[in-house]
């Protein structure tokens with residue numbers, strides 16, 4: 021495999037919606053290839069962390085928000101602001117002419133854009149932003165120049181849903197370079213049966229609402245066999261006991277099980 025055929029998975033924030041926690045930030049993951057950068061949720065400080073890790077924010081091709089809770093959108097405004105800022109201070113262009121931002125509530129997207137509208141230079145950008153909703157199915161499909169990426173949304177029951185109204189909470193299935201990556205967002209365990217693909221190179225599953233053991237048992241019961249299983253979006257039990265969590269994931273899952281931390285990068 022050539023290095024350009026790899027996907028880097030950067031954990032920019034590994035924490036659930038806790039109060040401020042030293043060394044941890046709210047949830048955000050960036051997927052990086054030679055040709056693009058794709059954001060899964062945008063918790064506080066995600067662009068700050070990414071920039072300091074050496075990621076090129078101007079490679080951004082799409083931003084995908086699983087649901088509109090603060091621990092998933094708190095850094096969205098700053099992410100968009102930082103992208104524009106880099107085009108100004110580095111006199112470089114964003115790789116895309118149009119930046120799609122997928123947000124389950126249009127009002128939340130509009131609110132972020134309104135906030136930005138009164139920042140410096142009225143937030144005029146040499147590219148356009150496009151707020152897009154999130155619904156079940158393929159949200160985004162890049163061509164060959166984007167490694168054939170597809171991002172598919174599949175609803176989950178993290179947020180209450182009433183018959184006949186839009187779903188507001190999603191998990192994402194990402195396929196590119198012959199690989200499949202799953203990102204749970206926040207989810208109910210029962211959702212994993214229909215949301216998680218049977219064959220998967222990397223599963224990222226939240227532990228903010230679950231125990232490691234419960235998730236492992238669930239995945240086994242549903243016959244899911246990911247090559248790598250990465251726990252994200254930790255609650256205080258894992259945050260307060262990271263060494264225990266590392267041992268627990270090995271006990272419950274064995275090889276391929278991992279606990280994420282901020283600024284961690286793995287390759288798929």
Ligand SMILES: [Zn+2]
Pocket residue numbers: 036037047089091092206228253
């Ligand atoms: Zn959350």
